[in-house]
Amino acid sequence: FHDGVRYIDYVIAYEQGDEGKSEDGKVEELRRKYEENLKEKGLQIEHEPKEESQDQKTCFVKVHVPWEILLRNAERMKMKMPLKEEKVEEQKKGSSGMCSCFGSIYRKMVSPCLLNSEGVEEREEPDYYTSEFVRDKMDFFDIKDEKTFFTNSQRSRIAYRLMSETRFGTKRIDIGINNLIGEGGYLAAFPLHEGKHKSSESKIPANANLRRLLYWEWARWGRWYKFQPLDLIREYLGDKIALYFAFMGYYTKWLWSATIVGLAVMIYGIVTVVNWRTVSQEVCDETYPTYAGNLTMCPLCDEDCSYWKLKTSCLASRITYVFDNEATIFFAVFMSMWATMFLEFWKRRQFQLSYEWDLVDYDEERDLIRPEYEAQVTRERLNPITGDMEPYLSTKDKYTRTCFSLVTVFFWILVIIAAVFAIIVYRLAISAIFAVSIDLSSLGAIGTFATPAMLTTITASLLSLIVIMLLNKVYEKVALWLTELELPRTQTEFEDRFTFKMFCFQFVNFYSYLFYIAFFKSTITGSPGNYNYLFGEWRWEECDAGGCMYELSIQLIIIMFGKQLWNNIVELVLPWAQTKYRQWKSQKVSAEMKDNEYTRWEQDYDLNQFKEMDLFYEYLEMVIQFGFVTLFVAAFPLAPVLALINNIIEIRLDANKFICELRRPLAHKCSDIGAWYYLLEFIGNLAVVTNAFTIAITSEAIPKLVYYYVYSLEIYPESTYVVSCILFHNILQGYVNNSMSYFNTSDFDLRSYGHAIKLICIYYSRYPGYLSPPNANPPYAFTTQYWHNIAGKLAFIIVVEHVVFLLKRLLDYLIPDRPRKLRDKIRREHFLVQNMMFKAETDKLRQQFSRKIILHRWP
Structure with missing residues (x-):
């Protein structure tokens, strides 16, 4: 305030219109009543006229909560405050020599990541015992100074609570600052930042404010490798936002182990595909003893496509092997266990933070009824708890709205599936065009990469990414509209329902096309002479000779990388541009008025507004990313690597956004991440199933094992040598030729027997599959090896799922959610x-x- 003594606990902004307008006069009356009622509650206010602002039209109301009002409402809100006696840490028992050694090594490894600023150390307050504040027992609490007993965030919480309970009219919904903003009485209400976050000094001063300290030690890009000062984040931004950053940091920390193992699997695939006699080398080889690369394959499309040599799939086969090798099975099981252990240990970490932040016994504050609910619901009934009359939505009306919402959600999910279907049709059409129009021999070295199948996969993946990002915006509005239609009573209920809808939409939007490639594409194409057609027009696209794994990998790479790149650009560029534009616009108006100071409240007003749902989208982004990291990791071992890089950038982007680009948010209390944990747990359980099916259906791992144990010794008896038994790849000699069936070209139907193959005299061509040859009785029937493969795949799925789920449940039982020592x-x-x-x-x-x-x- 101007007296230099009273704190500014909250700021309210509005634009003052011209006199004489009835609408402005009505709004002015609402503001007057509201401010009078604020004063009656004991709050003190001070006005800043529009003439003092930079834009010459914005007025500000500064709100101060006096000491007595703070004490009264701290007791009413059951705030936990520090007692006079400090905690005395019990002497820890000496650890064993091995544990001490590992601890010493770990401390040396992470020492560069520790925060070593003097400002951070000075901010670390003694650890006090706390208790719910009671005015009658004030002598027991550590009240050294009235100015510092309550933190700025606590003062803002009390101010907001009082402002939310203050009336401005006679109607039932005429209560609270948010409703008054909705009525147009005010434009914004926010707590102030603690000064500027930047300075011209090259070193942070010892007495720097908390905002500048957080920027220097946390939000700057130069501190990307440092641990997060969670206690300071909590003190400045509140428990809810601090818990989000704690989750982000803990998740990123766990991604390091997944990244190391994923890189090892990837490096193993790259090294062995070059140096060992792998299946992919058989595809690329035209010489004895396999001649697999010289096999003549059936046309990829009707009429215009011709025969082709298997060696043209050399690059795709090598890419497939890099992702689909012996280590893939281990990595899929590892990631399933990794997801379980991460979630189990996060629950322990979450409980530890709840203890450190005095949230163990935290009872959620009574949710206020949403103004939209009060405005639209006309019935009332007596609340048996409070004894007050409250708006009431009948059960019939509630079920009607919910059923309509669920039907609409199902309809829009079908729209997403239709969009996926459209991309599939694009693939069918463009693959035939590429197969006819691209002459690989004329492209030279580029032709090795730019095969029709590769170009089709890349262009379809890019198109899928564009469709996904566009549909996200559409479904966000649909989910918001449906949630508003259901009329949730409280904000918590609103967020839960909105979370369910957005997760359903984004789950189907991001993963449906991946499910198609992984589990359906290879099973619906048919075989030569018996192809399946979409709408009787387009022949279903076939997987490459080596399977669909490389297509799934490319789709994952493009979707995951493209999504993360776009989100980071939007989060970095848009808030910065919006803030700079508002600051420029505000200062331009008063360029000639040199005497007007650019005050703290106006600087904060020119920042972007923090919305309650902003944190929702941050969590949603991480949940979808967690799905990419776990659901199809068998097809793309580098998914944890991309997630790790993204999260390192994301943490600093979000930190910079909260400290530099957004108005200071209200410090909400929160003891856990809520429904997001159950969504993560759902994805972790689903990952066991998807990875088992990916290896069994999409991968060639099971057919290779069946070939090795059942058929290779009969076909290549020399592979029983000890050296060949050690090198699994040599034992698979002849696998490619064995996995290709024969087809008599005279058996093509008229539709498949196009003019491109009429002039070529080839009697037999090959295609992937395990069907009997044309001269067998009956011809083109499934062979015994095919049924062996099916049995092996089913056995693998059943065994892996049961073993992994058993291990997950065992870990869940062995790792308590709350550490015993902490409970004691x-x-x-x-x-x-x-x-x-x-x-x-x-x-x-x-x-x-x-x-x-x-x-x-x-x-």
Whole structure:
């Protein structure tokens, strides 16, 4: 305030219109009543006229909460405040030599990541016991100074609570600052940042404000490798936002192990595909003893496509092997266990943070009824808990709205599937065009990469990415509209319902095309002479001779990388541009008025507004990313690598956004990540199934094992040598030729027997599959090896799923959600706090009693 003594706990902004307008007069009256009621509640306000602002039209109302009002509402809100006695840490037992050695090594490894700023150390306050604040027991609390007992975020919470309960009219919904903003009475309400975040100094001063300290040690790009100062983040931004950054940091920390193993699997595939006698080399080889590369394959499309040599799939086969090798099975199982252990240990970490931040016994504050609910619901009934009349939505109306919403959600999910179907049709059409129009021999070295199948996959993946990003915007509005239509009673209920819809939409939007490639594409194409057609027009596209794994990998790379790149650009560029534009526009108006100071409240007003749902989208992005990392990791071992790089960037982007680009958010309290944990758990369980099916259906791992154990020794008896038994790849010699069936070209139907193959005299061509030759009885029937493969795939799925789920449940049982030592510590602290309060109360009564005795004896 202008007196230099009172704090600004909240700022309200509005634009003052011209006099004489009835609408402005009505709004002015609402503001006047509201501010009068604020004063009646004990709040103190101070006005800043529009003439003092940079844009010459914005007025500001500064709100201050006096000491007595702070005390009264801290008790009412059951705030936990520090007691006078500091915690005394018990002496830890000495660890064993091996544990001590590992601990020392770990500390040396992470020492560069530790925060070593003097400002951070000075901000670390002593660890006090805390208790719910009671005014009658103020002497027990550590009140050294009225100005510092309540933090700025706590003062803002109390101010917002009072502003939310203050009326501005006679109607039922005429209550609270948010409703008044909705009525047009004010434009914005926000707590102030603690000064500027940047300075001309090259080193942060010792007395720097918390905002500047967080920028220097956390939000700057130069601190990307540093641990996050979670306690300072919590002090400045509140528990809810601090918990989000704690989750991001913990998730990113766990991604390091997945990244290392994924890189090892990738490097193994790259090294062995070059140096060992792999199946992919058979595809590329035209010489003895396999001649696989010289095999003549059936045409890829009807009429215009001709025969082709298997060696043209050399690059695709090598890419497939890099992702689909012996290590893939191990990595898929590893990631399933990784997801389980991450979620289990996150629950422990979350409980630890709840303990450190005094949220273990936190009882969610009573949710206020949403103004939209109050405005549209006309019925009322008595609340048996509060005794107040509250708006009530009948059960019939509630079910009607919910059923309509669910039907609409299902309809829009079908729209997403239709979009995926359109991309499939594009693939069918463009693959035939590429197969006819591209002459690989004329492209030279480029032709090795730019095969029709590769170009089709890349262009379809890019188109899929564009469609996904466009549909995301559409479905966000649809989900918001449906949630509003359901009329949720509270904000928590609104967020839960919106979360369910957005997750359903984005799950289908991002993953449906991946499910098609992984599990359906290879099973619906048919075989030569018996091809399947879409709408009787387009022949279903076939997988490459080596399978669909490389297509799934390319789709994952493009979707995941493209999504992360776009999101980071939007989060970095748009907020910065919007802030700079508002600052430029505000200062341009008053360029000639040199005397007007660019005040702190106007600087914050020119920043972007923090919306309650902003954190929702951050969590949603991480949940979808978690799906990419776990669901199809068998097809793309580098998914954790991309996720790790993205998260390192994302943490600094979000930190910079909260410190530099957004108005300071209200410090909400929150003890866990809520429904997001259950969505992560759902994805983790689904990942076991998808990875098992990916290896069994999309990968060639099971057919290779069946060939090795059942057929290779009969076909290549020399492979029984010891050296060949050690090198699994040599044992698979002849696998490609064995996996290709024969087809008599005279058996093509008229539709497939196009003019491109009429002039070529070839009697037999090959195609992937395990069908009997044309001269067998019956011809083109499934062979015994085909049924062996099916049995092996089913056995693999059943065994892997049961073993992994059993291990997951075992880990869930062995790893308690709450560490036993921490549980005991909490019980002991509760016991000590009760004893301290009892002792302090006893001492106080003893002093009062002794004083009475002295007064009685005085005469």
